[in-house]
Amino acid sequence: MNPRVEVVALDCLMLRLFDDIAEANMPWMLAASERLRAVFDTRLIDLVPSYTTLMVHYDLRALTPGQARELIAQALLDLSPNTRTGGRCHVLPVWYDLRVGPELSLLAQRSGLSVAEVIRRHSAREYQVFALGFAPGFAFMGLVEEVLAAPRLNTPRKKVAAGSVGIAERQTAAYPAVSPGGWNLIGRTPAKLFDRERDGYSLMQPGDTVRFEAVSHAEFIRLGGDDTPLEALA
Amino acid sequence: MSRLTIQASTPLCLLQDAGRFGVRHLGVTQGGAADWRSLAWANWLLGNALDLPAVEITLGGFTVCAEEDCLMALAGADLGARIDGEALAPWRSFKLRQGQTLQFSQPLLGARAYLAAPGGFIAPSVLGSSATVVREELGGLDGRGLPLAKGATLRYSGDTLLLREVPAQQRPDLRLDTPLDLVLGAQIGEFSGQSLFDAFNSAWTLDSRADRMGIRLLGTALQYQGRPMISEGIPLGAVQVPPDGQPIVLLNDRQTIGGYPRLGALTPLALARLAQCLPGEKVRLRPVVQDVAHQEHVAYLQRFRNS
Numbered sequence: 164m165n166p167r168v169e170v171v172a173l174d175c176l177m178l179r180l181f182d183d184i185a186e187a188n189m190p191w192m193l194a195a196s197e198r199l200r201a202v203f204d205t206r207l208i209d210l211v212p213s214y215t216t217l218m219v220h221y222d223l224r225a226l227t228p229g230q231a232r233e234l235i236a237q238a239l240l241d242l243s244p245n246t247r248t249g250g251r252c253h254v255l256p257v258w259y260d261l262r263v264g265p266e267l268s269l270l271a272q273r274s275g276l277s278v279a280e281v282i283r284r285h286s287a288r289e290y291q292v293f294a295l296g297f298a299p300g301f302a303f304m305g306l307v308e309e310v311l312a313a314p315r316l317n318t319p320r321k322k323v324a325a326g327s328v329g330i331a332e333r334q335t336a337a338y339p340a341v342s343p344g345g346w347n348l349i350g351r352t353p354a355k356l357f358d359r360e361r362d363g364y365s366l367m368q369p370g371d372t373v374r375f376e377a378v379s380h381a382e383f384i385r386l387g388g389d390d391t392p393l394e395a396l397a
Numbered sequence: 398m399s400r401l402t403i404q405a406s407t408p409l410c411l412l413q414d415a416g417r418f419g420v421r422h423l424g425v426t427q428g429g430a431a432d433w434r435s436l437a438w439a440n441w442l443l444g445n446a447l448d449l450p451a452v453e454i455t456l457g458g459f460t461v462c463a464e465e466d467c468l469m470a471l472a473g474a475d476l477g478a479r480i481d482g483e484a485l486a487p488w489r490s491f492k493l494r495q496g497q498t499l500q501f502s503q504p505l506l507g508a509r510a511y512l513a514a515p516g517g518f519i520a521p522s523v524l525g526s527s528a529t530v531v532r533e534e535l536g537g538l539d540g541r542g543l544p545l546a547k548g549a550t551l552r553y554s555g556d557t558l559l560l561r562e563v564p565a566q567q568r569p570d571l572r573l574d575t576p577l578d579l580v581l582g583a584q585i586g587e588f589s590g591q592s593l594f595d596a597f598n599s600a601w602t603l604d605s606r607a608d609r610m611g612i613r614l615l616g617t618a619l620q621y622q623g624r625p626m627i628s629e630g631i632p633l634g635a636v637q638v639p640p641d642g643q644p645i646v647l648l649n650d651r652q653t654i655g656g657y658p659r660l661g662a663l664t665p666l667a668l669a670r671l672a673q674c675l676p677g678e679k680v681r682l683r684p685v686v687q688d689v690a691h692q693e694h695v696a697y698l699q700r701f702r703n704s
Contacts, residue, residue, distance in 0.1 A: 172632035211630030218630025
């Protein structure tokens with residue numbers, strides 16, 4: 164870890180902890196988040212974690228930029244990684260099928276694996292939630308096996324169905340709501356990823372771990388999944 | 398309780414407060430009034446807290462009819478507002494008698510007007526705010542992120558007796574073309590020397606590709622020479638430079654994280670000014686350091702207390 168503080172706006176500072184994306188960053192990121200929240204307390208407006216950074220948006224009526232920097236330094240004193248439990252572990256049921264995951268065949272082709280093997284490998288790993296962004300509850304997870312990695316589509320789809328599970332490079336994610344999107348789609352989950360009525364709103368939080376579990380079409384429907392084909396949305 | 402019926406509206410007429418805070422780590426955008434300064438003055442006129450929900454009217458096309466006698470306030474752009482045909486200038490509170498209509502036609506000066514009510518217009522608080530974010534289906538009158546629609550009813554329950562104006566010397570001058578202050582960011586040294594010169598010494602034209610997520614600036618392409626970035630948090634007003642070199646100023650409804658390099662971020666006062674500019678207008682950027690910008694901003698906030 165090599166912490167640096169950078170200016171990003173009048174009332175925002177970027178705490179840069181790492182230079183590269185790695186699963187090993189997470190215990191440090193969680194520990195720093197926790198400390199920053201405690202030290203800034205009510206003077207914190209928002210804390211935006213991403214893969215290697217924590218953006219601190221503080222209350223400019225309560226703190227000068229200099230004072231905010233001092234608080235960040237204070238938060239980092241004797242920091243030790245949070246390895247206690249990490250976050251929660253989620254199991255997301257996924258109906259892997261070409262009707263809702265048209266890029267299954269593309270990934271099979273690229274990797275030289277069968278579609279069944281692509282599915283097996285995607286659902287074999289436990290992934291980490293690195294960051295939330297793009298849309299409410301959209302969790303960037305990783306890392307998928309190198310052999311499953313694929314670049315984003317050249318032309319993003321105008322509409323991706325809610326629950327769609329996709330891969331972009333070595334990351335995987337599920338779309339919480341209908342939105343445009345350029346990820347390679349491989350299936351669909353019935354899980355409600357963002358719910359304004361739920362405590363904490365988002366099913367997944369940075370630091371959580373996620374495993375995908377292949378389910379049948381019948382099970383997907385039983386769990387409340389919507390099997391509307393992608394073409395019907397366009 | 399006082400009520401107004403919306404007789405005409407557009408997708409650009411939205412209920413907005415100061416924004417949605419404390420949930421950005423979940424990917425929820427900030428939202429809120431694009432011109433926070435005019436929202437604050439509109440609320441100030443009524444003795445409200447400065448961040449209460451008001452109607453953000455962009456470009457006009459909005460009409461309300463009072464179901465009871467109402468007292469409201471108007472700040473920001475001059476969108477040709479008329480009460481039963483009689484002109485109503487912004488930066489004042491005013492009465493709207495039962496049965497009278499208030500109509501906003503077209504931008505005469507500025508782009509966004511704010512219509513506020515005593516105690517704020519009533520709307521559910523969704524994730525801590527009434528700010529309407531259409532893309533995320535959050536906020537607004539119904540809580541589901543819909544723009545204000547014809548036939549809907551605006552309600553408020555506060556009381557104000559006093560009519561007043563924003564003192565002339567405090568009214569933001571929307572004709573002024575002072576440069577927009579930009580707090581320099583961490584990647585500033587990664588742009589070419591020529592690009593740094595161009596960024597701050599040439600005029601930028603506001604593209605018509607502009608919405609509440611961001612405004613594209615057209616001009617000499619800027620060249621970033623640094624490493625590709627890993628996505629990180631995006632502050633309000635960030636000026637990001639995608640590979641085509643045309644900067645985009647990111648506004649209230651921006652995505653929460655992103656990986657394009659940035660020149661820095663506009664100050665809140667510069668953003669308030671930019672929010673009143675129309676496509677085709679020209680703006681200039683001026684570098685400012687964080688401490689100075691902070692002091693200026695805190696001094697500006699004093700005006701709401703001292704006026």
